[in-house]
């Protein structure tokens with residue numbers, strides 16, 4: 114049905130995608146993370162049939178104000194900022210953007226594997242600061258990536274894409290931790306479902322690409338970092354809260370971990386005084402996993418399609434949960 118409904122856009126959309134929505138529905142654009150736009154966001158909530166956006170905690174309290182809500186279309190694959198139980202109770206559809214960001218996010222994770230192993234940021238700054246005045250010595254050497262053992266925490270779409278890069282591109286044996294073994298013919302014999310403790314003890318580089326769930330929250334703590342090989346490298350491209358950051362900092366400061374490459378954090382943006390911002394062996398990125406022009410356009414397009422389908426009473430292309 115093409116009934117004109119009310120849509121609240123809570124994260125900026127590319128103009129071409131916004132136009133697809135305004136052509137059919139009443140639209141309010143208000144990003145609650147911007148204080149100046151919060152009143153408009155609050156005012157629009159009670160009338161909204163559809164929400165589309167990302168990066169904002171949609172709490173049960175916020176949901177209670179949205180009494181007409183039919184669908185939330187998230188411009189993200191992760192959905193830990195949505196109250197899944199409350200949505201299910203209300204029969205509100207939650208859609209997300211899997212698939213379109215898999216390769217881009219896997220590229221980001223592998224970029225952090227390379228950047229930490231070969232000290233890319235540190236040594237680029239070395240040149241920038243004019244400190245390259247002779248052939249570099251052993252103190253500036255990095256460590257090989259090819260042939261090293263990669264331990265993957267999480268083996269969904271993104272984890273499997275990282276494994277393809279590691280095993281097929283860099284000759285790395287892959288161990289993976291996930292609830293169930295995954296059948297990946299293209300990696301036959303090169304990616305092994307491995308108990309967590311053994312993975313941590315054997316991997317030279319551990320890369321976390323886990324969603325944030327009650328089961329994964331705080332998964333990497335002091336015990337787990339303590340099981341890792343001395344001199345190992347830790348990378349996180351999934352969700353920050355799967356890591357106990359104080360335990361990570363301790364593992365770094367005790368010299369157990371050689372380096373950490375982090376694209377996600379328990380609190381985002383990282384607090385200005387967070388030790389993770391300036392730690393000499395931490396490469397910290399501002400959650401850019403899917404942040405390329407091409408992928409963010411694809412995510413916005415899929416999220417817009419999901420929204421329009423749901424409001425027209427059709428089954429959206431990418432439902433995470435809920436609905437009939």
Ligand code: 8YV
Nearest residue numbers: 167168188189190191214403
């Ligand atoms: C989103 C992400 O941009 O898709 C996800 O789950 O982490 C990123 O692609 C992020 O969620 C927006 O806050």
